[in-house]
Amino acid sequence: MSKTSSTRGGINRRTALAGTASLIAAPWISSTARAQAKPVNIGVIMPLSGANAQFGINSRNGIELVADEINAAGGIRSLGGAKINLIVADSTSTPTTAGTVAQRMISQNEVTAILGAFASSLTIAISEVTERRDIPLLTMSFADQITGRGYKNIFQVVAKASALGKAQLDYTVAIAQAAGTKIDKIAIMYEDTAYGTAQAEGLRAAAKAANIQLVMDDAYPLGITDTTPLINKLRASGAQAVFPVSYLNDSLLLIRTMRQQRITIPAIGGAAGYVIPDFEKGLGEFAEGVLSIAPANYDLDTSLTDRFRKRFGYFMVHEALEHAVALDVLVQAIEKAKSAKAEDVTLALRGAKFTGGWTNAMTGGAVQFDNTGLNVASIPVMVQWRKKELVTVWPKDVAKGAAEWKF
Amino acid sequence: MKRWIPIAVIVLAAAAVPLLLNPTGYWIRVFTFTLLFAAMAQAWNLIGGLANQLSLGHAAFFGIGAYTSTILLLKFGISPWLGMFAGGALGGVAALIIAIPTMRLQGHYFALATLAFGEVARVIANVWTSLTGGPVGLSVPFVPPGFAAYSFKQLLPHAYIALIALIIVTAIFEVIRRGAMGYRLRAIRENAAAAEVIGIDTTKVKLQTAVISGVLIAMLGTLYAQVAVFFDPDTVFNAMSISIRVALIAIIGGVGTAIGPILGALFIVPVEELMNDLFSAGAAGLSQLIFGVILIVVILWRPRGLVTVIEALRTWLRGKGAQS
Structure with missing residues (x-):
């Protein structure tokens, strides 16, 4: 009898001790568990x-x-x-x-x-x-x-690229219309990468749907070093707007050659090279007013x-x-x-x-x-270079400024 | 008989490696690409090492092989095993067409001409969208697994196929090097005029070598496509990542020797991966910079290739043996 009680007492004491210890330790354990949650x-x-x-x-x-x-x-x-x-x-x-x-x-x-x-x-x-x-x-x-x-x-x-290409054309037509211009002749230039060709495909389909004539539709290799032939062709084509789709270096070369040759038709870039700070840094005043499609804008x-x-x-x-x-x-x-x-x-x-x-x-x-x-849920936006910043100009419900269509 | 023992040991050791690696993991992929690049460099070694013609256009044949088997699989459901031979045949034809006008050129001129051909192939693949899918590239479809279909869930079979390919290409290289053709090629390399005088048809021998080299690397293109699963014209017709890399592997390893391309690939492929693993999280481009520095150091240390390390080791061992 006494044996039993002493045993029981021992257990009780231990349980009590362990219980107290765990109580004291509890916050510490849980906080380390949080700190050590597997990253x-x-x-x-x-x-x-x-x-x-x-x-x-x-x-x-x-x-x-x-x-x-x-x-x-x-x-x-x-x-x-x-x-x-x-x-x-x-x-x-x-x-x-x-x-x-x-x-x-x-x-x-x-x-x-x-x-x-x-x-x-x-x-x-x-x-x-x-x-x-x-x-x-x-x-x-x-x-x-x-x-x-x-x-x-x-x-x-x-x-997707095809949606971007379609928006690049449709938004431009809408912006021009708002400014009182009807577009019926355009030029497309794109680099022959997956991105360039897919977006050009979207542009082409949208142009066809809108009954707009493609007076130039040229692919060129990524990293092109002389864009003069392309620009000469553009000048001769009589396009009202040009849609270049390219990464950075090509975009700088294309726009610079165009503006230096006094071709002042609107240029509507295809995101990538046209919507990063380096574009403005590389072109300076030539960047002002250039439009570009973008999947999102800051x-x-x-x-x-x-x-x-x-x-x-x-x-x-x-x-x-x-x-x-x-x-x-x-x-x-x-x-x-x-x-x-x-x-x-x-x-x-x-x-x-x-x-x-x-x-x-x-x-x-x-x-x-x-x-x-x-x-x-995502639809593309049209942005325009204004004093070293990109302003969303289309669609109207998300636009932060009005598009400028004058060259 | 005795000289076969080390070769057998090396082959057995190489065959054991994939079993030690995680069959769906990273290192087995690196190992497979190491073997593939060794085989590709070995195929290049025929023309670059034996005929001493520094080709920088092998991506053209390689890409033809990759595209042929993949297009046949996509459009007609033909097993890549058969497509590999079709690709090899087309690669050989392309090599012949390119070799006829360029083989008269020597040194830098030959290198530049072949470089241009590689680029031409890339442009054609980009433009011929109806056949190649254009710049968006091709994905090798995943068909029910099986050996006949050349489709596997794991990389283990791919590793062994690459190993067998390397053994076959190396064997072809050795047979040619030791045979009559090897002697003719060496004669041409030492002195083309003298070779003509003693009755060697130098143009014919060089063309033969170029075609064999083109066939082999085109067939390896199929193997590459099956492992990589996706490729575009920039991947397989790339001057930098295929043509120059293959030449670089052979040169770093030891040009004109059978073991050279293998040593070169064992060095370049894993080291480049390791640099990417260790340093690419840091400053952008750092891993490639470090890799470049390592390459320069190795070239300065062993201008005639890593193969000279083995030779030096052998002489040193022999010297030790003589002393005792």
Whole structure:
């Protein structure tokens, strides 16, 4: 009897002690658990060297801004404050290398998702790897076949190249009409990359639908060094407006040659090289008034994009903005899924509508992926260079200024 | 008999490597590309090493191989195994067409002419959209897995196919080097006029070599397409990432030797990957800069290729043996 009671007493004392200890330790344990919540690895594959390096760096800046802000605000709440850990790597300009980098991130860094890779060919190469390994890939590359192949793990946050090409023409016609000009002859020049040809395709289709004559329709190789023959042809064509689609160096060369030869017809660029600070830096006064289509523009919500300008010293170019949106949406999906598992995140992304945060800076103020992974909420905008800044001038409901159509 | 033992050991060791790697992982992909680039450099070595004609246009044949088998698969459902031979045949024809006017050229002139042909091939592939899909590139469709269809879920079979390809190309290289053709090529390399005098049809021998080299690298183009799954004209007809890289691998390894391209690929492909892994998160372009510096150092250290390291090791070992 006494034996039993002493045993019982011993147990009680121990239990009590352990209980007290655990009570004292509880806040400490839970706080370390929060601090040690496993970080969520997110892969960032960008062309950080080669011809597209500047776009890759811009994109990386946008992503780092959002990641740092989320981490500073306490990380991912539904995962106990898990921090975002960006794994950044250079895709170079070779698609095969981009694919290899994706493979490395999946098997060595166990990434939850991948963001990348600006150029469409790089993105497609990465998607071939992510699709086979069921890892979500979020991109702002334009090419139509990115979401046109029926892949389950790819998400395109911007309108497709064909839609951009169509908007490039339709908006221009509308702007000219508002200024009292009817357009019936245009010229197209594009670089022979995936992006250039896809967008030219959209332009061509829209021109045909609007009964506008293509008096010039020329492809030229990326990295062209002498645009004089193209410009001579443009002069002879009698076009009322020219639609050049190209990356930076070609865009500088084309516009400079045009303006130096006193060809003053409106130029409506196809995003990429036409909507980054280097365009204005390279052209100076020649940049003023140049229009361009863009999948998004920073002046749609300056309360967000000024944070980028403050940190990096230049306006938030569209690729930075769209990648910021992509990361924001991805984190929202992880919050919703309460899991950093790739398949759970894909499920949370598909078909869902995301609002708030960085999506406010997109047209439509939201991101909604359809079954192919395309963001159906996004429509392109027309922007115009005004004193070193890009002003959204069309469509009217989102415009921040009126388009100038006089040359 | 004894000289076969080290070769057998190397082959067995190479065959064991893929088994140690994660079959869906990263290093097996790097290993597969290492073997493929070794085989490509070996095919280049025929013309660049034995005939001493520095071709910078091999991407043209390589791309033809990749496109032929993939287009046949996409449009007619023909297995890439067959497409590989069709690509090889077309690659050989292209090599012949290019070689006829250029083989008379020597040194820099030959290099520049072939470089131009590679670029021409890229432009054609970009423009001929109805056939090649144009600049948007081609994705190799994923067909139900099976050996006959050349479709696998994992990279392991691809690694072994690349290894077998490397062995075959190396064997062809060795047979030619040791045979009558090898002697003729060496005679031409040393002194073309003297070779003509002793009765060698120099043009014919060079053309033969160019065609064999073109056929082999075109067939390797199919293998590359099957592993990479997606490619565009810029990927396979690229002067920098194919033509020059293949020549560089052979030159770094040791031009004109059978082991040279293998050493070169074992060095260049993994080191470039490692640099990308270690440094590309830092300053943009840093990894490529460091890789370039490493290349310069290696070239300065071993101007005649990494193969000289093996030779030096061998002499050193022999010296030790003599002492004891």
